[in-house]
Amino acid sequence: MSSREGRLKVLIIGAGGMIGSKLARRIASDGVLAGQAVSRLDLVDIGLPSVPPGAEGLARALALDLSDEGVAERLVGDRPDVIFHLAAVVSGAAEADFELGYRVNLDATRALFEAIRRAHMAEGYCPRLVFTSSLAVYGAPLPELIPDDHIRAPHTSYGVQKAITELLLDDYTRRGFLDGIGLRLPTIVIRPGRPNAAASGFFSGILREPLAGQRSVLPVDETTRHWLASPRSAVGFLVHAAGLDGKRVGPRRTLTMPGVDCTVADQIAALGRRAGPEAVALIDRVPDPKIATIIGGWPRAFAPEAARCLGFTAETTVDELIDAYLEDDAPPA
Amino acid sequence: MSSREGRLKVLIIGAGGMIGSKLARRIASDGVLAGQAVSRLDLVDIGLPSVPPGAEGLARALALDLSDEGVAERLVGDRPDVIFHLAAVVSGAAEADFELGYRVNLDATRALFEAIRRAHMAEGYCPRLVFTSSLAVYGAPLPELIPDDHIRAPHTSYGVQKAITELLLDDYTRRGFLDGIGLRLPTIVIRPGRPNAAASGFFSGILREPLAGQRSVLPVDETTRHWLASPRSAVGFLVHAAGLDGKRVGPRRTLTMPGVDCTVADQIAALGRRAGPEAVALIDRVPDPKIATIIGGWPRAFAPEAARCLGFTAETTVDELIDAYLEDDAPPA
Structure with missing residues (x-):
């Protein structure tokens, strides 16, 4: 350079x-x-x-x-x-x-x-x-x-x-x-803004919408495991x-890149810790086999040793992902 | 089709x-x-x-x-x-x-x-x-x-x-x-024709030239392992x-593709079996660090399970590689 x-x-x-x-x-x-x-x-x-x-x-x-x-x-x-x-x-x-x-x-x-x-x-x-x-x-x-x-x-x-x-x-x-x-x-979570049509959209939606007091659809099983960063x-x-x-x-x-290795159940538990059971109650479980099939073929978790050795860092818990959203992007209540 | x-x-x-x-x-x-x-x-x-x-x-x-x-x-x-x-x-x-x-x-x-x-x-x-x-x-x-x-x-x-x-x-x-x-x-062995300048040329040369009564240079160590087919x-x-x-x-x-998993020493032993010690004596060991470095970075051996399941077959010994050359390509003595 x-x-x-x-x-x-x-x-x-x-x-x-x-x-x-x-x-x-x-x-x-x-x-x-x-x-x-x-x-x-x-x-x-x-x-x-x-x-x-x-x-x-x-x-x-x-x-x-x-x-x-x-x-x-x-x-x-x-x-x-x-x-x-x-x-x-x-x-x-x-x-x-x-x-x-x-x-x-x-x-x-x-x-x-x-x-x-x-x-x-x-x-x-x-x-x-x-x-x-x-x-x-x-x-x-x-x-x-x-x-x-x-x-x-x-x-x-x-x-x-x-x-x-x-x-x-x-x-x-x-x-x-x-x-x-x-x-x-x-996968970036929590994406700011409105729900979108992407198959991965629910990873953000099940946190973002309940945090704003709105209902959100979970189309996959709670054991679904994925790799997230803010x-x-x-x-x-x-x-x-x-x-x-x-x-x-x-x-x-x-x-x-490093990320949070978590399941949907982990996401929901963190939502409960940050926003209470009334937020969790806003999640509607509506299984969508098409989305479940797409997500089922995706990678779940990584061992990103090279990136970690080079000093790349990310959140390690869903709680931190929620905090980053509340600090950076959440619309005023 | x-x-x-x-x-x-x-x-x-x-x-x-x-x-x-x-x-x-x-x-x-x-x-x-x-x-x-x-x-x-x-x-x-x-x-x-x-x-x-x-x-x-x-x-x-x-x-x-x-x-x-x-x-x-x-x-x-x-x-x-x-x-x-x-x-x-x-x-x-x-x-x-x-x-x-x-x-x-x-x-x-x-x-x-x-x-x-x-x-x-x-x-x-x-x-x-x-x-x-x-x-x-x-x-x-x-x-x-x-x-x-x-x-x-x-x-x-x-x-x-x-x-x-x-x-x-x-x-x-x-x-x-x-x-x-x-x-x-x-790597294709034995290539017919004359010696060429490719770094891999010696894999064929140390068999082809002695089979024709000519001297050939071996630039690498005999422990060099590689993957060959006719x-x-x-x-x-x-x-x-x-x-x-x-x-x-x-x-x-x-x-x-499947191939013969062998060392240069295996090649020389097979040459001896097919053409006698006088053929082996035609190999001149002249280490070339440049070629050794190139070859050293190459893959050595494979486990080509998919190809084998689909019915691809190749020789399994250097002796067969030599026989294929003698039958298909060797110039008349």
């Missing part, structure tokens, strides 16, 4: 999403990243992302589609020192539209890598690139506890696109074209990755 | 290589593949491949580069029932020329898959596609015996390109666009893959 006068240019691609906008606010608020003062914060998304309040002098918002011709070159043209690449077509959409998923999740990402490589060949440019991968790179059969070296054999086009990008990230890093770190994020932790992973010494990471550049 | 009147159209891409040309001769000689009469055999390579003697009525040779615009569409336009895709830039060349490796090993292969997908969308076309992958998808640290579900984490651009193609093969097969089978071939077995794997019931394969479509 190099920067004139120790001042850092930062680019966030996918800055309009839930995590991207929180990351922008965090960086604007900190004013530093990877131990250096931030001199420029470019926020890019398909729709114009919002600039964090008070960061108008530092941040610039751009509405651009990375999969459009020439966009990768333009973004790399400013020679950002740190690039966060969070933009993606989500799992369900990539499964519904094969061409869209490959165009955005694979081709646009490769266009970014190639633009960086050409700048490297021309003038030795080599940015830190932080990429968000996914637990969807893992497909059944899966062990109960997934180690860092488990085979990446996805069961969805989205997972394949993420696994391919992980391989490219390793190769471009090994070649010295960029300095990549990939992060497999846990939005705050996700932002923390990204910030930590920006400052990591790449030499410590080794050749496998994508890391499974 | 569908074919008018039970007659099969077969396409070999990479038909000019050592394995491709042997495969063409085998199919022309058998006249059947996957239990059906072969009505057409198209042989494609960058340079014009030779038509097997006597197969002039069946086979057609074409000099085409799959990475050129429109070539994939043209080849798929004939709706071959079975496609063997063997064409690749080899490991050393893909490492020396980054752009060439990705263009040929990834982009050209993806162009083929996409041409097939478009024909599938238009009219339900779904050929059996047999793809040759590589043990280079595995990178250190490696266990002594590598199971079928070991992580694909390559240390070369060639290995990354092959691992990405394996992921695409799974996804295009899962989607029903094609019916893919990938094969990770062992050219005849490699062709057998490809023919067997063409006729496999895809439903039996499961979602992970690329299989490590």
Whole structure:
């Protein structure tokens, strides 16, 4: 990583999403990243992302589609020192539209890598690139506890696109074209905002809605086990990755992030501790075999040793996930 | 697989290589593949491949580069029932020329898959596609015996390109666009012909040259362990893959092929049994630390259970590898 006068240019691609906008606010608020003062914060998304309040002098918002011709070159043209690449077509959409998923999740990402490589060949440019991968790179059969070296054999086009990008990230890093770190994020709980249609939506919903005094549907069994982290932790992973010494990471550049290993029963118990039995009573058990089947094929728990050795940290209890939500995101009562 | 009147159209891409040309001769000689009469055999390579003697009525040779615009569409336009895709830039060349490796090993292969997908969308076309992958998808640290579900984490651009193609093969097969089978071939021993510059060349050379009364250099320690199969077995794997019931394969479509698990000392002992101590005396031990380092990072032995369950077979001793060479390829004494 190099920067004139120790001042850092930062680019966030996918800055309009839930995590991207929180990351922008965090960086604007900190004013530093990877131990250096931030001199420029470019926020890019398909729709114009919002600039964090008070960061108008530092941040610039751009509405651009990375999969459009020439966009990768333009973004790399400013020679950002740190690039966060969070933009993606989500799992369900990539499964519904094969061409869209490959165009955005694979081709646009490769266009970014190639633009960086050409700048490297021309003038030795080599940015830190932080990429968000996914637990969807893992497909059944899966062990109960997934180690860092488990085979990446996805069961969805989205997972394949993420696994391919992980391989490219390793190769471009090994070649010295960029300095990549990939992060497999846990399922984010509690997501702020309104219920959504994602199969994983209930993991947030069964906490978020009762905390607001509203009813929420639980479509799966209480023994369902999954791997969770707060939005705050996700932002923390990204910030930590920006400052990591790449030499410590080794050749496998994508890391499974730590998370809370818990069951739905654990979630409900924590809700009871924080908000009482009346909150728990707002959960309606309405089994949905379709959702249960989808979730049943997902990874349950991980042993993310590499990430822990590199200093990535997350919550360890559902109580902490609830507290993070109440402090950061919950609407005023 | 569908074919008018039970007659099969077969396409070999990479038909000019050592394995491709042997495969063409085998199919022309058998006249059947996957239990059906072969009505057409198209042989494609960058340079014009030779038509097997006597197969002039069946086979057609074409000099085409799959990475050129429109070539994939043209080849798929004939709706071959079975496609063997063997064409690749080899490991050393893909490492020396980054752009060439990705263009040929990834982009050209993806162009083929996409041409097939478009024909599938238009009219339900779904050929059996047999793809040759590589043990280079595995990178250190490696266990002594590598199971079928070991992580694909390559240390070369060639290995990354092959691992990405394996992921695409799974996804295009899962989607029903094609019916893919990938094969990770062992190191081929004894390769016919003259010594070459490949780091693995000595595995063949220390047998082939002494069998012809010529000296040969052994650059590594005799304890070096590796995974070998004859050219005849490699062709057998490809023919067997063409006729496999895809439903039996499961979602992970690329299989490590069986091979001979042996050390260099085992090779030398077999040479002594077949050709006497005077042949063994023709091996010059000239340690080459550079080659030893390259080979030291390679996989050594495998537990290819999936392939064995599906009926793939290979030699089990070096003696058989030597016999196959003497019967198929050795020049007249």
